[in-house]
């Protein structure tokens with residue numbers, strides 16, 4: 001049955017500060033959104049990608065993605081609104097929907113396949129996660145430590161997040177909440193959210209440091 005991915009790529013990238021929307025910034029000569037689309041398609045389990053971009057970049061995005069099974073649609077004011085716009089463009093026959101940040105351009109195909117496999121095995125929602133390796137503390141307003149968090153039960157969350165299409169549509173129909181991620185909306189419906197192993201390469205490019213790291217990792221891989 002068909003797997004469709006929604007790729008939110010409509011952010012402006014304020015923290016990166018590249019002067020163009022983040023998804024259009026190149027890594028090794030290829031824009032992040034192109035890397036993210038091709039990464040999803042190379043998994044062999046994604047049949048179509050709905051790419052959500054800033055309205056001013058619609059034509060550019062279409063031009064960057066020739067000969068690929070994609071639909072390009074304009075996004076909204078925040079990520080949640082952009083995902084909602086992408087969901088609205090998905091055909092009624094989709095049974096599994098992935099939501100994947102364009103800002104994770106080096107995500108390995110194995111992560112995509114693990115997420116899809118877990119949804120197919122019956123989970124209504126699936127997220128890729130990594131253990132938290134740093135010690136984590138809570139502090140008060142003055143910066144004084146209040147407590148040390150037990151890190152053994154903590155996980156850092158990546159994308160793609162995978163869903164049975166029905167549950168994700170229902171979650172968004174209930175009213176999207178910008179304060180949570182896509183899986184959080186399904187969690188709010190009372191549905192269990194399963195986890196699979198993420199991958200360090202699925203990290204999100206947020207700052208200039210991350211962009212530099214992504215470039216170095218690509219050079220390393222092609223050396």
Ligand code: CTP
Nearest residue numbers: 008009010011012013014015077078082102103
């Ligand atoms: N996103 C989106 N629409 C928005 C905001 C974000 O589609 N209105 C997308 C981004 O393009 C990105 C993903 O959501 O692929 C994760 O968001 P983030 O890393 O925060 O990207 P930006 O919002 O672009 O960056 P910043 O917050 O630094 O401005």
Ligand code: MG
Nearest residue numbers: 011012013079
């Ligand atoms: Mg943002």
